[in-house]
Amino acid sequence: xxxxxxxxxxxxxxxxxxxxxxxxxxxxxxxxxxxxxxxxxxxxxxxxxxxxxxxxxxxxxxxxxxxxxxxxxxxxxxxxxxxxxxxxxxxxxxxxxxxxxxxxxxxxxxxxxxxxxxxxxxxxxxxxxxxxxxxxxxxxxxxxxxxxxxxxxxxxxxxxxxxxxxxxxxxxxxxxxxxxxxxxxxxxxxxxxxxxxxxxxxxxxxxxxxxxxxxxxxxxxxxxxxxxxxxxxxxxxxxxxxxxxxxxxxxxxxxxxxxxxxxxxxxxxxxxxxxxxxxxxxxxxxxxxxxxxxxxxxxxxxxxxxxxxxxxxxxxxxxxxxxxxxxxxxxxxxxxxxxxxxxxxxxxxxxxxxxxxxxxxxxxxxxxxxxxxxxxxxxxxxxxxxxxxxxxxxxxxxxxxxxxxxxxxxxxxxxxxxxxxxxxxxxxxxxxxxxxxxxxxxxxxxxxxxx
Numbered sequence: 001x002x003x004x005x006x007x008x009x010x011x012x013x014x015x016x017x018x019x020x021x022x023x024x025x026x027x028x029x030x031x032x033x034x035x036x037x038x039x040x041x042x043x044x045x046x047x048x049x050x051x052x053x054x055x056x057x058x059x060x061x062x063x064x065x066x067x068x069x070x071x072x073x074x075x076x077x078x079x080x081x082x083x084x085x086x087x088x089x090x091x092x093x094x095x096x097x098x099x100x101x102x103x104x105x106x107x108x109x110x111x112x113x114x115x116x117x118x119x120x121x122x123x124x125x126x127x128x129x130x131x132x133x134x135x136x137x138x139x140x141x142x143x144x145x146x147x148x149x150x151x152x153x154x155x156x157x158x159x160x161x162x163x164x165x166x167x168x169x170x171x172x173x174x175x176x177x178x179x180x181x182x183x184x185x186x187x188x189x190x191x192x193x194x195x196x197x198x199x200x201x202x203x204x205x206x207x208x209x210x211x212x213x214x215x216x217x218x219x220x221x222x223x224x225x226x227x228x229x230x231x232x233x234x235x236x237x238x239x240x241x242x243x244x245x246x247x248x249x250x251x252x253x254x255x256x257x258x259x260x261x262x263x264x265x266x267x268x269x270x271x272x273x274x275x276x277x278x279x280x281x282x283x284x285x286x287x288x289x290x291x292x293x294x295x296x297x298x299x300x301x302x303x304x305x306x307x308x309x310x311x312x313x314x315x316x317x318x319x320x321x322x323x324x325x326x327x328x329x330x331x332x333x334x335x336x337x338x339x340x341x342x343x344x345x346x347x348x349x350x351x352x353x354x355x356x357x358x359x360x361x362x363x364x365x366x367x368x369x370x371x372x373x374x375x376x377x378x379x380x381x382x383x384x385x386x387x388x389x390x391x392x393x394x395x396x397x398x399x400x401x402x403x404x405x406x407x408x409x410x411x412x413x414x415x416x417x418x419x420x421x422x423x424x425x426x427x428x429x430x431x432x433x434x435x436x437x438x439x440x441x442x443x444x445x446x447x448x449x450x451x
Contacts, residue, residue, distance in 0.1 A: 003022075003431065004021070007048055008390065010031075010054050012056065019033050026385055026430075027383060028383065029382065051394075053357065053392075056378055057087065058090075058364045061091075062240055062313030063091045063092065068097055068110070069099060076114050079339065080122075082339055086343055087389040089388075090374070090387065090444070095158065104135060111446060119443065120444045123143075123144060123145035128147050145175075145176070146175050146178045149169065151180060151222045179239050181222035181223040182222050190215060206278075207285070210290040218289075226239060235261070237262045245295065254307075257371060267314055269287065269315075270292075270297065272297075274293060282325070284412040285336065285412050301349070311368050318335070319336065321410055324336070341413045373449050375450045389426070397418055
């Protein structure tokens with residue numbers, strides 16, 4: 001079925017204009033400026049988007065869909081449907097599953113699963129270890145989004161901590177390295193100290209202690225090491241989930257993205273929450289790296305507009321409710337689901353005057369496509385894939401756990417008021433989400449990279 005989306009307000013490539021978009025097959029056939037410019041009668045289905053905003057499909061380059069091996073928490077089927085309900089049309093999934101995605105065979109198995117299950121377009125990272133560089137160099141950069149490097153341990157414990165392995169990785173990786181940067185020794189020392197103080201009754205180890213264990217120092221030290229190695233070897237490095245103002249000093253904002261080899265991502269939760277929120281939300285917002293101080297949040301918000309932050313990813317990382325809400329800080333899992341609400345939270349920042357619609361689209365759609373060199377996606381252009389999202393910017397709602405499509409059934413944003421709503425999501429020209437319903441018989445495609 002072909003579609004005409006008429007009378008939409010397009011937010012694309014730094015401008016906001018009235019236009020109609022003609023979809024033919026899986027591609028954008030034509031973009032027609034102005035209102036009521038479609039007059040011919042045809043077999044296409046016409047969607048009158050008067051009052052709605054049309055943006056490119058969001059590309060989330062940082063998710064944990066938990067399949068294979070951890071499907072009690074989430075799986076590709078459930079989380080990709082939550083994604084399209086939130087306006088995300090493409091995702092890149094992390095390797096800390098069970099088994100860990102550290103070989104080409106295991107990587108291909110994930111692509112095969114997604115072909116049968118995913119409502120959105122997809123790619124998968126190959127995970128780096130201390131001893132799998134020979135597997136990494138086999139990676140096809142035209143098919144695989146990147147190599148995931150854990151320079152600090154997190155869920156799945158895929159820590160790479162041997163200098164020889166790091167040197168080979170930064171010197172030989174055939175594609176972008178996406179890094180989780182936290183210094184393991186610093187975190188270990190802080191953890192030992194906290195346990196000692198707790199045993200003496202001097203500290204209560206609750207959720208609020210998290211940014212004092214996974215500290216700014218731990219983040220900065222590890223990020224600085226990764227940036228130094230990438231600079232030395234000329235590697236393409238994308239540092240994920242930046243959570244501190246100090247780390248931002250390690251990134252350039254004086255050159256365009258196309259000329260950068262070292263780039264930075266942050267996440268909506270670092271822009272929404274701060275240390276003062278642990279008292280209210282407790283372990284629901286425990287994540288790695290930790291949500292830091294209000295001053296970090298404010299500087300990160302400024303960095304959205306000054307070029308230091310290049311992309312917004314979610315770090316969507318579901319856990320079951322009972323895994324999060326324990327009576328023990330040291331056993332409560334880090335991470336939470338967020339992909340269905342990422343655009344909600346960014347649009348809340350728009351309504352607060354913190355970021356423009358054009359900049360949201362740049363960070364969530366254009367820049368991921370440019371950074372990863374994705375073929376035919378991330379922009380509303382004739383000949384590009386018709387990955388499109390319609391949004392009502394004047395639809396107030398309260399986020400509720402019961403409305404989430406996540407397999408784990410909860411969100412840390414439960415009870416928050418937002419002022420926008422995704423109404424339609426197209427993936428490859430097919431209407432996969434509308435009126436609150438996901439079409440289960442529509443499947444995405446593997447992302448291709450122009451490298």
